[in-house]
Amino acid sequence: MNWSRFKSHFYHHAELGFALDVSRMAFPDEFLADMAPRMAGAFADMAALEKGAIANPDEKRMVGHYWLRAPHLAPTPELARDITSTLESIKAFAAQVHSGAVQGPKGKFRHLLVIGIGGSALGPQFVSHALGQPRKDKLAVSFFDNTDPDGIDYVLASLRGQLARTLVVVISKSGGTVETRNGMLEAITAFKAAGLDHAKQFVAVTGVASKLDEVAVREGWLARFPMWDWVGGRTSELCAVGLLPAALQGLDIQGMLDGAAAMDAVTRQPVIAQNPAALLALMWHFATGGRGAKDMVVLPYKDRLLLFSRYLQQLVMESLGKEHDLQGRVVNQGIAVYGNKGSTDQHAYVQQLRDGVNNFFVTFVEVLRDREAKSALEVEAGITAGDYLQGFYLGTRDALSEKDRQSVTITLPDVSARSVGMLIALYERVVGLYASLVGINAYHQPGVEAGKKAAGGVIALKLRVVEALRAAAGTAFTVEELAARLGQPDRTEIVFKILEHLAANKPSGVRKRVRTPWHHSKYYLRA
Numbered sequence: 001m002n003w004s005r006f007k008s009h010f011y012h013h014a015e016l017g018f019a020l021d022v023s024r025m026a027f028p029d030e031f032l033a034d035m036a037p038r039m040a041g042a043f044a045d046m047a048a049l050e051k052g053a054i055a056n057p058d059e060k061r062m063v064g065h066y067w068l069r070a071p072h073l074a075p076t077p078e079l080a081r082d083i084t085s086t087l088e089s090i091k092a093f094a095a096q097v098h099s100g101a102v103q104g105p106k107g108k109f110r111h112l113l114v115i116g117i118g119g120s121a122l123g124p125q126f127v128s129h130a131l132g133q134p135r136k137d138k139l140a141v142s143f144f145d146n147t148d149p150d151g152i153d154y155v156l157a158s159l160r161g162q163l164a165r166t167l168v169v170v171i172s173k174s175g176g177t178v179e180t181r182n183g184m185l186e187a188i189t190a191f192k193a194a195g196l197d198h199a200k201q202f203v204a205v206t207g208v209a210s211k212l213d214e215v216a217v218r219e220g221w222l223a224r225f226p227m228w229d230w231v232g233g234r235t236s237e238l239c240a241v242g243l244l245p246a247a248l249q250g251l252d253i254q255g256m257l258d259g260a261a262a263m264d265a266v267t268r269q270p271v272i273a274q275n276p277a278a279l280l281a282l283m284w285h286f287a288t289g290g291r292g293a294k295d296m297v298v299l300p301y302k303d304r305l306l307l308f309s310r311y312l313q314q315l316v317m318e319s320l321g322k323e324h325d326l327q328g329r330v331v332n333q334g335i336a337v338y339g340n341k342g343s344t345d346q347h348a349y350v351q352q353l354r355d356g357v358n359n360f361f362v363t364f365v366e367v368l369r370d371r372e373a374k375s376a377l378e379v380e381a382g383i384t385a386g387d388y389l390q391g392f393y394l395g396t397r398d399a400l401s402e403k404d405r406q407s408v409t410i411t412l413p414d415v416s417a418r419s420v421g422m423l424i425a426l427y428e429r430v431v432g433l434y435a436s437l438v439g440i441n442a443y444h445q446p447g448v449e450a451g452k453k454a455a456g457g458v459i460a461l462k463l464r465v466v467e468a469l470r471a472a473a474g475t476a477f478t479v480e481e482l483a484a485r486l487g488q489p490d491r492t493e494i495v496f497k498i499l500e501h502l503a504a505n506k507p508s509g510v511r512k513r514v515r516t517p518w519h520h521s522k523y524y525l526r527a
Contacts, residue, residue, distance in 0.1 A: 011276050016262055017368075017413035018422060020276045024397070024407045025361070027286045032272055035282055035437075042281070042436035043270040049432065050268075051075060056232075056443040063443045064228075065235035065428060069261040069421070079230075086226060086240055087257075093203075093223055094247035097167065098138050102222070104201055106164040112139040113159065114245050115183040116171035118314060119233030120205075121145035123424075124171075124245045126311040127237065130304045130420050131251045138250030139167065144183035152186045163194045167248065171205040171241055173227040175212030178455075184212075205240045232443055234315045235428055238421070252417035259421025267429040277429035283408050284434050287361040288335055291438075292320070297353065298339030300365035301393040304415045308365070309339030312427060319431045319442040326439050333440050339363075343392035350396060354403050362400060362407035366393055369414040461491065462498050466525075469510060474527030476513055478520060499523045 009023035049055045052075030055063040067074040071083040096102040097109055114124055121143055128141050142155050159166055168187055172180040191198035203223045204216035216224050225240040236242060238260055243253045267277035288294050296316070298309040321334035340348070342364075353360065370376065370386030379385055397407055410426075412419045435442035464486055469477075477485065479499060483492040496519075502510035503523060513522045 011273070011279060013266060013276070016266065016422060017419075018263075018276070019409075019411035020279060021409040021411070022279055022283050024401055024409075025283050025286060026404070026406055027283070031286060032282065035285070036272060038437055039272055039278055039282065039433070040270065042433045043278075045436040046268075046429070046432055056441065058441070058444045058446070059229075061443075062230040063232065063235075064230040065232070065238065066264055068231070068238040069257045069264065069425070082226070082228070087243070090225065090240060090244050090247050090253070093225075094138075094244070094250075097248060098250070104165050104167070105196065109139060109165055109167040109201075111159060111162050111166040112141045112245065112248050113144065113155070113166055113168045113187065114141060114171065115144040115168065115180055115187060116241070117145055117147075117177060117179040117183075119236050120171035120173075120177075120180065120241055122234075122307075122311050122314050123237030123242045126307040127242055127246050127251065127256070127420060128249060129307050130415055131246070131417055132249060136250065139248050141245065141249050144180075144187065147179040147182045149186075152183065156186075156190050163191055163196055166201065167222075168198070168202045169205060169245055169248070170202060170212060171227075172212050173207045173210065173229075173233065175206050175210030175214070178452075181212075203244070205244060234318050237424055255417030256421035256424070259416075259418035260425035261421075262418075263422040263425035264429070267426065277426055277433055280408065280426070280430045281433040281437060283361075284335060284430070285437055287406060292332075292334045292336070293359075295336040295338065295360040297349075297360050297362045298337060298365070299342045299345060299362055299396075300339075300367075301342040301389055302365065302367040302415055303341060305365055305367070306341045308423070309337060312339075313337045315427055315431060318445050318448065320435060320438075320440065321447065322440045323447070324440075326441060331438075331440065333438055342396065343389060346392060346396055350399075353405060354399055358403075358405060360405070362397075362405065364393060364397060364407055364409040366390075366409055366411045367413075367415055368411065458494060458498070461486075461488065461494060462502075465495060465498050466502070466508070466510075469523065469525040473525045476522035476524035478522055480519070482523065 006021065006023045009021065011020040013019070049063055050066050050073060052062050052064070054060060064074065064079070067079065068083060071080040074080040074083060093102070100108045103109060114121065116124070125143055125145065132141070134140070142158060144152055144155060170180065170184045188198045191201070199219040199221050202216070202221045203225070204212050204221055205225045205227060206212040206216070207227050207229065213224065225244055227236070227239065227241065231239050238257060246256070247253045267275055269275045272278045272282065284296070298312055300308050316335055316337045323330060323332055325331045325333070353362070370384065376384045376386065379388070397409070400407060412423070431442055465482065468482060468485055479496040480492055482499070483489050483495040486495070488495060499510065502508040503512040509525050511524055511526065515521045
């Protein structure tokens with residue numbers, strides 16, 4: 001590494017306060033020029049997408065998350081009006097909640113429970129953690145982001161005695177996502193147990209005429225906000241999915257939209273050296289051979305960005321992890337993403353990053369502003385805790401470079417609504433450009449749908465297992481006997497897993513007689 005290379009490959013945008021350093025990626029001098037024709041194609045694909053081209057041919061849908069922060073770019077006046085009016089409705093509803101014009105049975109709402117999964121939770125969680133101020137937030141936010149009963153109970157315990165002052169936002173585009181539906185039913189049960197009319201405290205964010213929308217209309221929920229089929233879950237943070245919870249928390253949603261719009265303007269430029277999204281996409285391509293050969297480790301040196309790697313996991317891996325390319329050929333593409341935060345990880349996996357298998361590249365995120373306080377405590381003469389944080393970042397980066405571990409660094413001025421919006425927009429654009437470079441569809445998720453279908457098969461089999469035990473109440477069966485009785489000998493392992501789960505939960509009524517060897521154990525329902 002040398003100063004000359006740094007000067008050549010350091011991108012800085014003074015107006016945004018944003019910088020990108022790719023000098024520590026070992027690409028040869030001719031790499032950017034050699035990739036320029038392919039990147040020109042990616043720029044063209046992106047321009048077509050923003051103009052309303054069918055970017056998701058599987059579902060015959062446009063992909064328009066870019067219009068959310070620039071409604072005037074939407075391909076029809078109707079779409080532009082939908083975006084603008086929804087934003088106005090979000091701001092108006094949040095203001096009514098904050099003023100008390102909309103309140104619970106015991107006064108102003110003080111808590112917000114968000115129920116969603118995947119993109120309907122990861123984006124809102126990331127933003128809530130990055131921008132929240134516990135003593136200043138209008139509402140304290142909790143999440144149901146799974147169908148884990150214990151996790152649900154954990155959150156409900158934190159809201160014990162506060163449900164009358166809790167506003168609930170249920171988020172599901174289709175309204176049929178079972179994890180979200182289960183969380184909704186659990187919340188409804190808790191509200192009823194507390195003697196509360198949940199409909200007066202529940203809000204839906206969903207597609208028009210979806211299952212959830214029908215429930216909200218039938219029960220007379222407090223409010224409903226739209227999700228559009230041209231916004232995918234992993235790119236939905238800047239529609240009602242993310243903006244409504246953030247506005248209710250009291251965060252600056254206009255600042256996020258403005259930051260995203262500013263980054264979009266920069267990353268639309270069809271010149272590689274002037275486009276940080278293009279530079280990042282090319283670094284991903286170089287680091288992974290355009291085949292996902294290496295993982296991406298995300299290390300933000302800021303506690304508020306702790307959840308950024310989780311947010312990127314879905315955005316990157318669900319978008320790029322594809323079996324087939326656009327021509328239908330098997331390519332098994334993808335880039336694995338993991339990370340936490342610095343300098344915490346220097347006491348965890350940085351040892352392996354430096355001295356272990358070289359199967360990754362690092363994305364450092366540097367934040368220049370340490371804190372909002374006007375004065376800084378010196379932990380040593382002339383040195384603050386923030387100075388040490390920078391020292392650990394720079395030291396770790398050098399330690400990795402010494403062992404030919406490659407990295408890029410993103411520099412932000414602060415963690416503000418504007419800079420978080422810039423990050424969201426930047427990575428949405430990088431994913432789209434990279435997908436074009438490697439020839440895949442970044443906007444569908446057939447693997448996710450396959451997992452949902454398989455889960456449904458397990459649920460159906462569970463019902464058959466219980467019915468078989470009930471029909472022969474008092475009779476005990478081994479796993480193999482019960483699988484044969486069900487005509488499912490090829491699914492004996494799944495039957496075993498179902499029985500073990502049932503026997504571990506007393507309300508199921510299933511009991512286990514332990515035998516040796518373990519597969520001779522028997523399961524039954526009492527007569």
